[in-house]
């Protein structure tokens with residue numbers, strides 16, 4: 315394996331020419347995410363041994379208890395990106411507002427902004443369930459050398475130049491796209507190198523796995539209730555299998571490999587859905603579409619949604635194209 319498989323570094327260099335209009339900045343940006351992922355991975359893997367799990371004692375802007383590792387991962391990604399002077403701004407689930415990175419410096423020619431969920435599913439850390447980092451990369455829309463503004467972050471998912479996730483699971487992987495398909499790289503922890511292990515990842519058109527927290531069933535829109543009943547009916551290749559890890563990156567990753575659909579609809583507690591558009595749904599939607607899948611809010615393509623707020627939430631239905639379209643059909647009929 316080691317002799318033949320391409321490393322992430324080699325892959326980035328080989329595909330450099332595909333990154334339009336960039337002088338290697340995007341490559342350096344992906345590389346810095348790789349470095350931060352290795353640092354976070356090291357601490358996620360030993361979280362049970364040191365005093366780094368459990369609540370941090372603060373709440374994020376979502377009002378959610380911040381886990382120590384959430385805050386730690388957030389700091390690692392932000393510091394890594396800041397220190398390499400590659401981006402002009404960062405938005406994070408753990409930060410109330412976006413962070414300007416020297417963008418007021420007129421000599422700052424950095425043109426990318428990053429939006430990140432530094433540790434998605436972190437409530438699973440204490441029970442040793444895999445978690446992930448999700449990132450989304452845009453070219454800024456305001457002139458270089460001027461301070462970044464909120465409009466640099468409130469861009470439609472369609473405008474992303476790259477997106478990806480890190481999954482800290484039985485093995486640690488980086489899966490990302492720059493608009494030229496989706497590729498997965500697995501970390502060899504013995505030498506700290508990511509190797510191309512899953513080239514050209516694709517969702518199957520159909521699947522037999524549905525992922526939804528059925529504990530919220532009573533609060534789901536009728537269309538989603540009807541779709542879940544459809545998944546459970548004895549007919550053709552159904553009933554489907556229900557698999558829900560409670561970690562978006564893990565459920566998404568399994569569904570992309572095996573075929574399936576992930577649904578987080580509106581609920582009583584989250585009338586706009588729970589997942590955030592900018593740093594969870596848009597990056598996962600970009601990856602899904604690049605892997606022949608689909609991502610919708612039940613009625614609209616996720617990447618067409620015009621963002622209005624940094625931490626806005628949307629209902630999220632994502633995965634194998636035919637399964638998403640079937641769920642949308644039930645939503646239209648409700």
Ligand code: P6P
Nearest residue numbers: 434435436527560561562563588
């Ligand atoms: P629930 C984790 O908090 C997360 O954002 C996703 O990773 C996950 O799929 C979902 O929320 C789980 O939410 O309400 O089912 O526990």
